[in-house]
Amino acid sequence: MAASDHPDYAEELDRLEYTKEYMQRLLGETEREAAASRENIRRSMGDLEHLDSSLSYINILTNARFFEMASGRQEELEGVLQNPYFARIHFKKDGEGAELLYIGKTSLFHRETQEPVIVDWRSPVANVYYDGRIGDVTYVVNGEENSGHLFAKRQYKIEGGELKDIRDVDLTTNDELLQEALSGKADVRLTEIVSTIQKEQNDIIRANLKRPIIVQGAAGSGKTTIALHRISYFLYTMGAHFHPEKLMILAPSELFIGYIRDVLPELGVDKIRQTTFETFVLGATGLKLKLADPDRKLELLAEGSEMNREMVLLSRLKGSLGFRDALDRYVSLIERDTMNLFEDVYIEKFRIIKKERLRRLFKKEFSYLPLQKRLDRIAGILKTETARKRKEILNTLTARYEQALDKALFGIRDDRRRREQTTRLIDERDERLPAIGKEGKKTAAAYMKRFSAFNIKKLYRNWCTDEELIRKTAPEWTAGEREAFIRTSHAGQWETEDLAALLYLQARLKGIPEPWKMRAVFIDEAQDYSAFQLAALRDALDTDMFTIVGDLAQGIHSYRSVRDWETVRDLFPRAAFRTLQKSYRTTAEIMEAANGVLGGIAAGLPLVEPVVRRGPVPEVHWAESFNPGAVHDLYRAIRAKGHRSVALITKTSREAEEMVARLAALDHEVMLLGRGSGPESGRLLVVPGHLAKGLEFDAVMVAAFRDPFRDSELDRKILYVAMTRPMHELHLIGDFSMFLGKRSDQGDPERMQ
Numbered sequence: 023m024a025a026s027d028h029p030d031y032a033e034e035l036d037r038l039e040y041t042k043e044y045m046q047r048l049l050g051e052t053e054r055e056a057a058a059s060r061e062n063i064r065r066s067m068g069d070l071e072h073l074d075s076s077l078s079y080i081n082i083l084t085n086a087r088f089f090e091m092a093s094g095r096q097e098e099l100e101g102v103l104q105n106p107y108f109a110r111i112h113f114k115k116d117g118e119g120a121e122l123l124y125i126g127k128t129s130l131f132h133r134e135t136q137e138p139v140i141v142d143w144r145s146p147v148a149n150v151y152y153d154g155r156i157g158d159v160t161y162v163v164n165g166e167e168n169s170g171h172l173f174a175k176r177q178y179k180i181e182g183g184e185l186k187d188i189r190d191v192d193l194t195t196n197d198e199l200l201q202e203a204l205s206g207k208a209d210v211r212l213t214e215i216v217s218t219i220q221k222e223q224n225d226i227i228r229a230n231l232k233r234p235i236i237v238q239g240a241a242g243s244g245k246t247t248i249a250l251h252r253i254s255y256f257l258y259t260m261g262a263h264f265h266p267e268k269l270m271i272l273a274p275s276e277l278f279i280g281y282i283r284d285v286l287p288e289l290g291v292d293k294i295r296q297t298t299f300e301t302f303v304l305g306a307t308g309l310k311l312k313l314a315d316p317d318r319k320l321e322l323l324a325e326g327s328e329m330n331r332e333m334v335l336l337s338r339l340k341g342s343l344g345f346r347d348a349l350d351r352y353v354s355l356i357e358r359d360t361m362n363l364f365e366d367v368y369i370e371k372f373r374i375i376k377k378e379r380l381r382r383l384f385k386k387e388f389s390y391l392p393l394q395k396r397l398d399r400i401a402g403i404l405k406t407e408t409a410r411k412r413k414e415i416l417n418t419l420t421a422r423y424e425q426a427l428d429k430a431l432f433g434i435r436d437d438r439r440r441r442e443q444t445t446r447l448i449d450e451r452d453e454r455l456p457a458i459g460k461e462g463k464k465t466a467a468a469y470m471k472r473f474s475a476f477n478i479k480k481l482y483r484n485w486c487t488d489e490e491l492i493r494k495t496a497p498e499w500t501a502g503e504r505e506a507f508i509r510t511s512h513a514g515q516w517e518t519e520d521l522a523a524l525l526y527l528q529a530r531l532k533g534i535p536e537p538w539k540m541r542a543v544f545i546d547e548a549q550d551y552s553a554f555q556l557a558a559l560r561d562a563l564d565t566d567m568f569t570i571v572g573d574l575a576q577g578i579h580s581y582r583s584v585r586d587w588e589t590v591r592d593l594f595p596r597a598a599f600r601t602l603q604k605s606y607r608t609t610a611e612i613m614e615a616a617n618g619v620l621g622g623i624a625a626g627l628p629l630v631e632p633v634v635r636r637g638p639v640p641e642v643h644w645a646e647s648f649n650p651g652a653v654h655d656l657y658r659a660i661r662a663k664g665h666r667s668v669a670l671i672t673k674t675s676r677e678a679e680e681m682v683a684r685l686a687a688l689d690h691e692v693m694l695l696g697r698g699s700g701p702e703s704g705r706l707l708v709v710p711g712h713l714a715k716g717l718e719f720d721a722v723m724v725a726a727f728r729d730p731f732r733d734s735e736l737d738r739k740i741l742y743v744a745m746t747r748p749m750h751e752l753h754l755i756g757d758f759s760m761f762l763g764k765r766s767d768q769g770d771p772e773r774m775q
């Protein structure tokens with residue numbers, strides 16, 4: 023139905039015009055305000071040179087602030103001018119009159135009347151729009167429950183400032199809109215979904231921000247999207263107490279960060295830290311390490327390499343909470359050794375502070391601080407105490423010398439002896455007091471020299487390679503574990519698995535520097551984290567405001583990561599736990615095929631319920647070897663259907679590289695995606711499965727020859743990840759009969775059942 027057929031079309035058109043006009047007017051005003059502030063700054067700058075500058079300086083600062091606010095507002099308004107709102111609720115709060123509230127990506131109040139022109143989607147009242155129900159509803163404002171009645175919901179499609187569609191929403195139309203949003207073409211980057219957020223997603227976005235939340239969500243259920251919307255909601259709701267710089271999203275790779283980068287500004291969020299665990303740890307510890315390729319082990323496992331068992335064993339060990347406990351014992355030893363270095367503090371022969379007091383400060387009073395910070399505190403105390411005591415000593419000694427001199431002058435009769443005694447006393451005093459004065463000034467600093475700075479890298483390495491220490495701190499390890507651990511640590515290669523330990527030691531020994539001390543953390547692909555990684559993050563940042571989203575079915579790093587959510591829930595006992603079963607990304611046909619692959623894993627992972635959107639059945643193209651010409655033709659055919667983002671997914675990186683080399687000879691449009699690269703639209707993107715995790719494309723071809731998918735848990739998971747990437751079309755090239763239970767005729771494309 024066209025928008026103009028709706029009975030309220032004229033009224034809605036008026037409303038849109040009114041909103042746009044009002045926004046234009048505001049824009050004009052903000053532009054003028056920005057220009058005035060700029061002019062004021064310019065003038066004050068001129069005045070700086072010849073007048074008393076403090077007033078001009080204040081002027082500049084104030085105007086710079088006004089300018090920033092005006093330009094921020096201007097940007098915000100310009101951003102939504104073409105699409106000021108997407109929905110309306112007819113709502114009556116108890117005790118007040120009914121209102122029509124228009125919901126958009128920002129809020130706008132009429133300057134004179136204070137009436138809301140647009141209500142922000144993150145505002146408390148907008149919750150009733152997402153909550154699903156029509157009728158009596160409740161919503162929470164500042165912790166207090168409000169109730170009211172929702173009469174109706176209406177949605178709009180506004181494009182380029184034009185009203186294209188109006189829909190009154192009951193449950194079915196809601197679904198229709200979602201279907202429409204989902205059938206759109208995938209960009210190479212993620213987008214915001216504010217107009218179609220589903221109830222179960224809304225519950226996660228708005229879940230108590232002060233408590234942790236853990237989400238197990240199926241492939242394509244919107245985990246990444248929801249985590250980003252929760253950040254936007256977080257800043258809207260708690261922005262007064264948190265700088266965006268104190269929020270961090272941890273993503274698996276730079277490639278992934280590139281994929282999500284554009285959504286945050288769309289959601290009105292900037293300046294939050296978007297990084298990988300590796301970069302975060304290196305930043306927070308200030309260490310420069312050459313890390314082994316984080317995916318190398320996975321690749322070796324996928325390639326079926328021999329040295330697997332030990333590698334897996336060590337990775338698992340390093341990710342375990344037992345490893346943390348061993349490090350805790352090591353820190354206790356360092357603490358004890360440090361404590362033993364405390365001795366009584368003297369200035370000359372005067373004892374200033376007893377060692378027991380310093381030890382007590384170190385071990386008890388400051389026990390909540392990292393060791394280095396405790397020493398810093400103690401150094402501060404020593405400094406003030408020695409300054410005070412130095413003065414006292416000098417005063418006492420001066421008085422004592424004076425007394426002694428008096429006694430000599432008036433008590434010794436013999437001239438020669440008296441002279442000798444007074445001269446001796448004066449000489450002694452003139453030498454001793456300045457010496458004490460000098461020594462006293464340096465006492466604190468000289469005393470603290472016995473403590474050498476904690477070198478995290480060295481301390482960790484020493485521990486890893488010292489058999490005696492390992493026996494002492496990790497008594498429960500078997501002889502085999504100990505031997506393998508020490509032997510590989512001697513080799514000196516740093517790997518991702520060491521980072522949790524380095525972060526943990528940094529936190530316990532030195533503390534995390536302020537710029538890295540995040541207050542809220544959002545972890546995507548959390549199934550790839552080990553228990554120790556999560557524990558180290560929580561302890562180092564000293565917060566439990568964590569949003570943790572992941573999918574165990576995609577746990578391709580499970581040789582080193584968590585294998586169940588119980589472990590994570592134990593680490594965050596206050597956490598809410600939610601699941602998302604529905605997949606929004608892909609079609610029922612593709613999901614069914616992917617579920618078939620997942621079903622082969624014994625672990626009993628939850629199968630995914632697709633949001634019923636139909637599409638072509640995945641096609642199997644049986645082939646014995648890689649034929650670049652055929653893939654190229656298939657790619658062209660897919661593009662001809664209007665799909666823009668198309669990926670060719672392999673099992674391993676080496677096969678992806680080989681395929682790119684061979685395809686590049688036929689087509690310039692092919693591109694290899696690596697951890698650090700950014701996907702480009704309109705090219706054939708070749709990527710190994712583990713890097714494609716989290717991304718999505720219009721269409722996907724999965725191909726594996728040199729390194730085919732085998733019937734193992736790991737291979738099934740990688741294949742599952744690959745098969746759940748497309749929104750619309752999936753092609754399997756090679757021999758997939760093992761997973762599909764059917765082998766098609768050679769050469770002919772065959773449809774899967």
Ligand SMILES: Nc1ncnc2c1ncn2[C@@H]1O[C@H](COP(=O)(O)OP(=O)(O)OP(=O)(O)O)[C@@H](O)[C@H]1O
Binds near residue numbers: 243248746
């Ligand atoms: N409520 C919704 N309305 C419209 N689109 C949605 C909605 N929820 C999710 N989507 C879309 O579904 C796709 C998958 O979302 P997202 O990538 O966030 O899922 P995910 O759970 O992180 O997936 P994966 O585990 O496979 O990485 C995206 O294109 C997203 O825009």
